[in-house]
Amino acid sequence: MKRFPLNRRTLLKGLGAAVALPTLDAMLNSHGTAYADGAPVPKRFATFFFGNGVILSRWRPAATGPSWSLTEELAPLVNVKSYVNVVSGYKIKIPNLRGHHTGAAGILSGYPFIALPPGGAPYNSKFGGPSVDQIAADAIGTTTTFPSIQIAVSKRLTRGEGPTLQFISHRGPDSPLPQEFNPAALFSRLFASFTAHDPTDPRDRLRASVLDAVKEDTRRLQAKLGASDRARLDAHLESINEVRSRILALPPVLTSSCVLPDPPTEDNHDIGGIEQLESVSRVMSDLLALAWACDLTRVASYQFSGSVGSTVYSAIGQTDGEHSLTHDAQRQNDVHAAVVYVMNRFAYLLEKLKASQEGSGNLLDNSCILFSSDVCEGLVHSITDYPILVVGRAGGFFKYPGIHHRSMTSDNTSDVLLTCLRAVGANVDSVGSEGGLSTALSTGIIA
């Protein structure tokens, strides 16, 4: 007999895990490369994603190797150029069954996406495996208060074609991780534990005991369900455990780079129908740098704009959504201008990380940020010669100063994903599956 699938409704209107203390400067050795007790300084990983691709002729440097120069679209990175490795000539190797879906799933996970049978319903797809940031979270996010955080800036996403286009972080096919669009809300969530707890108030202990009873309910329910619903509830249990350890987490300790600012007021609401992209991304980038400096998390995904996104770049005088611009051959200058705008916002994040001291170096010295998009060029939905940046030294793992590494043999983009994972200390042998499977490193960018 077939079972009914487990449905869920939104109805409400209206201790145990060890949590690491944040880094203290005094705990580092004199070089700032390791803790005084010999433990290495933590490495961090982030994906930074924007929709609809670049204009290759204005993106890719002409020269390869160490002597590359900034192009029109890379020019905003001038102050962090030595931390940038430009990767070109790689190809998405999962089956190219649908524009944007292929690129997003390929560059973020290496697994072919799963088409959800429409049966007369609108086309949808979901990821075929975990996104690379979540593999990193499993490896380096287990001791921090937040295994990973999901940041987003533009709200003009394509929400009608399933999780593949809507989200960039996925624990698995049925577990996309929702983004936080609101900087003020992200601040509250990240830094709530900074507020002093009254040790005589039993509230947090009781909240944890409530979650324990919810876990019992969940296990009792699992016993009655089929395998796929049991797996969904396993993910739910994992989420409950995460929330439970957060409730009981020790308050982080402020240091010279982990300084609690005033709560931001930016909440990502449109003004006159216009998204405040610059202000939102600035606060989000500040919060990410702070979350890393305070060691609240070591992994993040940063969705500046979405796959097939209809973000309007009003600040540079544009009035059309970007996706429709990319498909108009006469508007490619506007697409280019939008890419430059995004690169300026990305540069702000990188400069912020570079300005955050950690020992004798900075956060960029100890991180790896993978930058890419859902297509190579939006006009033709291409997936060859993919635009990829790998930014940060990851503790000396990557070439510094960065180079332009170009594959002449259309190597697999998943190689770059695997290289990033290894750079931040994830002990994995492969990334992706089928054509997207990689067991090879992009040795060209490794120091």
Add this chain to the structure above:
Amino acid sequence: MTPPPDTTVNGWDAIGAAQLSLSATSVDKYESSGQQAAEIAMNDAGARDSILGCVPQSSSDPQCMNAFVAQFGRRAWRRPLSADEQNSWASVGNGAAAAYGDFYKGAAFVIAGLLQSPNFLYQIEIGEADPTSPGRLRLTGNELATRLSFFLTGSTPSEELMSAAERGELESAEGIRLWAETLVNQPGSREAMAHFFDELFQLRDLSQMSKDPVAFPSFGPALASAMRDETQHLLDSLVWDQDGDFRRFFDADYTFVNQDLAALYGVAVPPMCDGFARVTLPADSLRGGFLGQAAFLALMAHPTTSSPTLRGKFVREKLLCQNIPPPPPNVDTNLPNTEGMTTRQKLLAHRQNPSCASCHVLMDDIGLGLENFDAIGQFRTTDSGQPIDASSALDDLGSFTGARELGALLAAQPQLTECLTRNLFRAATGHVDTLGESAPLNQVHASFAASGFSFKNALVETAASEAFRFGAAQAASSQ
């Protein structure tokens, strides 16, 4: 603190909710919402004893705690609690009451907990063997009461409905039909169906819609909100006030406008304050029905220009339940210089590429007949300085000019109302209908047609259909 937003899959939040698991961020939000709801309930000294169902005799009153857990648990979980569950939650409540020396604070942790439990968050449908048909699973009475209540009222079943289900009153099609008729006439049903229409017609996207402020200075959040209200007013009038033929939603010669919309449409309205007034559209108007409303015309357009492709795609996918194949990979969509061309001319140039033409003709030819409506749904007679030709001929639907004629062509197609019944079923059950469910859904449609396309009839017959009451072979479900 608000609960986490839902994720739409295959067009419906309910389908996403039946497939995706909850992230830590979502669990976090349910936790805070649950705590907040509990505090509000227990801080209200006038209401809390009626929520508890008993008056605590002291700060620790295990008997009252037990009675409260049983009563509130049954309401929140839509079924009686097992002995294990009862003990587990009474112990949480007694422990918290002791810690605070305050019964109400203890009860608040029970409320917060029961509202975070998977038994509350998920619509659990385990089913039971159907004694009349060996090998088939049917929903239990409590499960069916829950499915019925969420479908028709958007909320948990009432005590009366749960008791009726436990007495077996929902076991026959006739029994569930009687209850469905009762629920459809309750006020919650209007709101639940407004939500259904918001999802089906993507009206929720209106609040996130961008338009070119230079080309459309009149456009802003207030106008976007009025667009949504206009569509809901027409539905409200047809479904609830008139209980009329639902197909008129697509070719009605009247609509509902406020001052902003009256200005947008260029129709005269009697002076009014803030409200909406019904206006009859001129007989020769190309406007009429949903496809002539600004909500549809503006949503299915770009910030500056109309989009015949998006408009046609919506009609095929959402109104007729047809699939449009994806664009082939690596197609060069580079067109000759289209400067100064009308949208029609640009799309026709696009069709020179045969690999684009086969699918675009399906979408574009619908939208080209709506070219007299610009990116915010205003009537226009020129595009790029040239007169607009808004005539269109479709192989499967016929020839038309403008929204009202297109609506009339669609209204004559059985696929339109068949697709609506399928969408109702998808929203109600959280899955795309399978082949095995097509026969019972065809019966729902036959009854819908026989009633003169009364939407209320479609609701009742969907609830009474075998596809709603019994387990079907689900491709995605597990053994």
